[in-house]
Amino acid sequence: MSASVTEPVVDPSVVWTEAGERLMAAAAAADPSALPAWFVERQAAARATYEQLAAPKRKDEHWRFSDLKKLDVSAAIPGSPFTGADATAAVTRSVGLSHPAARIVLGNDMLLHADTAAADGIVVMPLMEALQVHGELIKSHFMAQSAGLGGEKFFSLHAAALRGGVFVYIPPGIEVDRPVELHQWLGGMNASTFPHTLVVAGRGAKVTVIDYFQSLGSEPGFACGVTDLAAGEGATITYVNCQRWSRKVRALHFVSTTAGPNSTVRSAFLHLGAAWARTESFCLASGSGSRSEMLSLAVAEGTQEIDCRTRQIHDQPHTFSNLLFKNVLFDQARTIFSGLILVEEGAHYTDAYQTCRNLLLSEEAEANALPGLEINADQVKCSHGSTSAPLDGEQIYYLRSRGIRESDARQLLALGFCLDVIQRLGDPDLEHVLSSMVEEKFRRMRKA
Amino acid sequence: MSLAINNLHARTGQRDILKGLTLEVPSGEVHAIMGPNGSGKSTLAKVLAGHEDYEVTAGTATLDGADILAMEADERSRAGLFLAFQYPIEIPGVSNANFLRAALQARQPEGVELDAVAFYHKMYAKMDVLEMNRQFTSRSVNEGFSGGEKKRNEILQLMMLEPKFAVLDETDSGLDIDALKVVAQGVNAMRSPERGFLVITHYQRLLDYIQPDVVHVLMDGRIVKTGGPDLALKLEAQGYDWLKEEVLVTA
Ligand SMILES: Nc1ncnc2c1ncn2[C@@H]1O[C@H](COP(=O)(O)OP(=O)(O)O)[C@@H](O)[C@H]1O
Ligand SMILES: [Mg+2]
Numbered sequence: 001m002s003a004s005v006t007e008p009v010v011d012p013s014v015v016w017t018e019a020g021e022r023l024m025a026a027a028a029a030a031d032p033s034a035l036p037a038w039f040v041e042r043q044a045a046a047r048a049t050y051e052q053l054a055a056p057k058r059k060d061e062h063w064r065f066s067d068l069k070k071l072d073v074s075a076a077i078p079g080s081p082f083t084g085a086d087a088t089a090a091v092t093r094s095v096g097l098s099h100p101a102a103r104i105v106l107g108n109d110m111l112l113h114a115d116t117a118a119a120d121g122i123v124v125m126p127l128m129e130a131l132q133v134h135g136e137l138i139k140s141h142f143m144a145q146s147a148g149l150g151g152e153k154f155f156s157l158h159a160a161a162l163r164g165g166v167f168v169y170i171p172p173g174i175e176v177d178r179p180v181e182l183h184q185w186l187g188g189m190n191a192s193t194f195p196h197t198l199v200v201a202g203r204g205a206k207v208t209v210i211d212y213f214q215s216l217g218s219e220p221g222f223a224c225g226v227t228d229l230a231a232g233e234g235a236t237i238t239y240v241n242c243q244r245w246s247r248k249v250r251a252l253h254f255v256s257t258t259a260g261p262n263s264t265v266r267s268a269f270l271h272l273g274a275a276w277a278r279t280e281s282f283c284l285a286s287g288s289g290s291r292s293e294m295l296s297l298a299v300a301e302g303t304q305e306i307d308c309r310t311r312q313i314h315d316q317p318h319t320f321s322n323l324l325f326k327n328v329l330f331d332q333a334r335t336i337f338s339g340l341i342l343v344e345e346g347a348h349y350t351d352a353y354q355t356c357r358n359l360l361l362s363e364e365a366e367a368n369a370l371p372g373l374e375i376n377a378d379q380v381k382c383s384h385g386s387t388s389a390p391l392d393g394e395q396i397y398y399l400r401s402r403g404i405r406e407s408d409a410r411q412l413l414a415l416g417f418c419l420d421v422i423q424r425l426g427d428p429d430l431e432h433v434l435s436s437m438v439e440e441k442f443r444r445m446r447k448a
Numbered sequence: 449m450s451l452a453i454n455n456l457h458a459r460t461g462q463r464d465i466l467k468g469l470t471l472e473v474p475s476g477e478v479h480a481i482m483g484p485n486g487s488g489k490s491t492l493a494k495v496l497a498g499h500e501d502y503e504v505t506a507g508t509a510t511l512d513g514a515d516i517l518a519m520e521a522d523e524r525s526r527a528g529l530f531l532a533f534q535y536p537i538e539i540p541g542v543s544n545a546n547f548l549r550a551a552l553q554a555r556q557p558e559g560v561e562l563d564a565v566a567f568y569h570k571m572y573a574k575m576d577v578l579e580m581n582r583q584f585t586s587r588s589v590n591e592g593f594s595g596g597e598k599k600r601n602e603i604l605q606l607m608m609l610e611p612k613f614a615v616l617d618e619t620d621s622g623l624d625i626d627a628l629k630v631v632a633q634g635v636n637a638m639r640s641p642e643r644g645f646l647v648i649t650h651y652q653r654l655l656d657y658i659q660p661d662v663v664h665v666l667m668d669g670r671i672v673k674t675g676g677p678d679l680a681l682k683l684e685a686q687g688y689d690w691l692k693e694e695v696l697v698t699a
Contacts, residue, residue, distance in 0.1 A: 393500070398537050398589075401497050402551040402605060403525035412550055416541025416588070 062150025079108025109164025165196025261287030528612030595622030632657030
């Protein structure tokens with residue numbers, strides 16, 4: 001035996017095994033009689049898959065550039081229900097747009113508040129409750145496809161540990177003119193959350209859903225969420241996710257979009273919080289005439305790492321997809337964009353575009369981009385590209401020539417870089433809410 | 449009170465562009481600078497406005513006695529100097545209104561917020577003078593603007609910032625006659641005993657609408673001749689060749 005004392009080497013797979021057991025236990029303890037059999041089976045299968053799959057390694061193709069050391073879950077525990085002052089605080093702090101069609105507030109995946117009075121004819125309810133009433137509808141959309149972007153182990157973890165979430169269903173022909181707002185809170189030391197948002201829009205239906213992810217305090221935590229968007233024929237879904245976890249949270253999120261014939265699906269991610277956040281987005285243009293737009297904006301500072309992996313899949317002719325991911329990097333922040341457009345055989349007349357733009361505001365920041373394109377059909381219009389650049393000197397000068405101080409000029413331009421993404425949502429009220437969040441982050445950073 | 453430039457030498461890279469330029473614009477006066485392409489007119493404007501491409505190697509420039517060459521570009525603006533650029537650049541994502549607000553906010557004392565209502569009133573009033581559509585307030589600065597719209601936007605900034613001295617660099621180029629009249633109207637509305645103008649132009653045409661008190665001719669980095677408004681007419685009719693000869697004779 002060696003006498004030397006060395007740092008204990010923690011095997012990541014052991015960490016994940018132990019963390020998984022802790023996190024899945026809470027869901028496994030739920031009363032199975034209150035849930036549809038398929039769901040109980042699905043969770044059990046997910047548990048098995050989770051245990052079977054290896055923890056990711058940096059060498060894996062889908063984890064290139066990712067700093068896996070930052071995804072430390074050794075201390076993660078299931079979140080406890082919010083009580084007393086915490087519950088009240090979460091509800092009062094759940095402020096988004098004025099007069100939403102519906103507002104749901106969850107704390108560590110448990111319902112704190114539901115205001116669905118104005119949601120006439122639509123379904124907005126906690127997922128576990130919805131499973132009992134709309135089980136069959138949920139079954140056909142629930143985590144129907146894995147993005148295949150490297151996070152399968154965590155995708156399974158989500159399915160197995162899930163005990164909260166929200167189901168939004170818009171029946172055919174109904175257009176909801178005000179957004180549905182979901183506030184999903186995380187609170188408590190090392191607490192974990194498994195936010196789940198399933199949006200199903202029937203034929204010709206229309207809805208906007210805004211998902212706010214926030215931490216009650218500044219403790220470390222773990223979030224592993226899923227969003228599924230299913231647009232029926234001619235339906236329109238706009239989904240906005242504001243990720244504002246505390247700066248000590250590690251977060252993974254899986255988004256999958258299925259765009260039916262002539263449907264329009266827009267998803268936008270605003271990454272402001274978390275120490276480490278990874279999003280795997282998958283969009284399937286499965287219906288002729290469908291249009292899907294994927295947007296993302298990350299403002300990363302300090303040692304934040306924002307990792308976005310995307311896949312745009314076209315398997316029917318005459319479909320359109322457009323992706324714009326932008327990152328603003330300060331300090332030693334890191335971002336990763338890895339995207340693939342895949343045009344399957346027979347998906348002729350596909351229009352698919354992909355752009356990643358990085359604004360480097362520090363020489364120590366690091367933006368990685370891996371754009372990709374695979375075309376197996378004819379008459380296709382595709383493009384992809386990525387740029388990384390600091391602010392334009394002539395633009396800074398122009399602002400300064402009008403008396404604006406250099407630091408203000410830089411901030412104004414950085415904000416301008418961000419607004420471009422937000423404005424694509426085409427909703428001035430929403431634009432105001434989202435840009436205020438970005439501005440607030442900039443302000444906080446300047447004070448620090 | 450004046451904008452006084454004395455023996456100014458400036459270069460970019462290895463190349464000397466201004467070679468001992470001297471000129472003084474007293475408050476209340478409008479001076480025109482005319483000169484052939486490439487003579488250094490825009491360079492003079494940008495040197496005054498603190499553009500980093502240019503290095504001043506000798507000479508002085510003062511605004512009401514204050515050494516502007518010692519100031520940062522933004523300080524010069526707050527000290528009361530304004531340059532309407534020959535080629536205004538586009539700033540995607542920053543709305544015209546936010547841009548102007550930031551410029552006015554920068555002039556407020558520490559901790560004092562700009563009065564937003566008064567700001568919009570003022571901006572709309574100025575835009576009316578310039579016959580600018582209100583939609584320009586929410587559009588990104590100069591993005592997708594036509595040449596003429598960009599020039600109007602420069603004059604809007606001039607009217608909002610109310611500088612002590614304004615340098616207008618070929619504000620007339622790219623404008624049709626109607627737009628030129630509108631822009632001139634904006635500039636003329638700004639003329640006052642407290643404010644001086646240095647109007648750079650290639651054509652005499654602008655000076656029909658903005659009448660100068662003094663006309664200078666800039667050639668090869670120096671002022672080679674100074675006269676009254678009639679000098680502009682003579683240049684229009686005869687070009688610059690006669691001056692080149694005159695300069696050669698006296699040199
Ligand atoms: N940034 C620059 N880099 C290199 N050359 C320049 C630059 N700015 C001006 N010049 C040169 O200096 C001369 C004067 O230019 P400019 O001041 O723009 O003239 P004008 O405005 O009178 O037409 C020209 O020959 C031009 O090419
Ligand atoms: Mg010029």
